[in-house]
Amino acid sequence: MTLLTWGPELELGIPEIDRQHQRLVGILNALDSGVKHGYCRNILGSVLQELVKYTVFHFTFEERLMKTYHLPSADGHAAEHAAFTTTVLEFQSRFDVGHKDVSDDVLRFLRDWLKGHIMGTDHAMVTLLRSKIDHEVLTAMACAVGEPSLTH
Helix, strand or coil: CCCCCCCHCCCCHHHHHHHHHHHHHHHHHHHHHHHCCCHHHHHHHHHHHHHHHHHHHHHHHHHHHHHCCCCCCHHHHHHHHHHHHHHHHHHHHHHHHHCCCCCCHHHHHHHHHHHHHHHHHEEEEEECCCCCCHHHHHEEEEEHHHHHHHHE
């Protein structure tokens, strides 16, 4: 069983954002699978690094999008991103020096935060964007931010 299943309740209706969210869900599930199958720390560390890199890319993309379309909620949304990024980077740092393992509690935290953020804050963002958005601008913005290539 996967940690988080992508489904209609997570779809926001803007293809580029949904695609990025699906990638985040996929990386999170790869991390969960690695833990369940007892992968070595090096492999788990690699997947965790991908999660961090893709999260930073995705948050940068969303924040540019909100600024481009002058959304009033941009600062609060960015603050949520910053708090989550700080938490994940602290966890990754402790993992890298051997002081922390990827536990079920950590996986549940990541899952619950991502799901709650998509269904709450991101849903509100998309509601404001829906009438304004230009999908060609979205694609160009994703390229400009520099989406990382992933192995998982």
